[in-house]
Amino acid sequence: MPKAEVLRVAVQERLVAAAEEIFGLFERTIAEYEEELFRSKQKNERQRKLLDAVLKPELRLNRAVLSADSQQDPEPPHTGEEQGRLWRTQEIVWSFSVD
Structure with a gap:
């Protein structure tokens, strides 16, 4: 196999590995944001109930x-x-x- 072909295959493998790593980080970040959003909604609901209890x-x-x-x-x-x-x-x- 010519050196140019070997270089292209190596670059392609590295690009695929980098893309997989980026998507993995992206998925974990999305999961963290969803978890944070869920906790915020729960906290807001508790605070809304407390406020309702005080006001009514x-x-x-x-x-x-x-x-x-x-x-x-x-x-x-x-x-x-x-x-x-x-x-x-x-x-x-x-x-x-x-x-």
């Missing part, structure tokens, strides 16, 4: 049912546990729902 709070009322003994006992109980059980007729819970 929900008031939820939870009513505790009084037991039969607490309705019969008109005097306030003296222990903390009894007081919590018997005299808690209504709880107001502020809930900022962040799904």
Whole structure:
């Protein structure tokens, strides 16, 4: 094979190898950008939900049912546990729902 032909084959092989390397780098860069975009979208969604929770709070009322003994006992109980059980007729819970 003449030297010019050998040189052309060698240059062609190097060009193919360089092109493959460039495309590999390009594919990895695209994958990194897609991953970064996905994380940014997730972060934006979390921040949007937090902002919605601050701007549109929900008031939820939870009513505790009084037991039969607490309705019969008109005097306030003296222990903390009894007081919590018997005299808690209504709880107001502020809930900022962040799904």
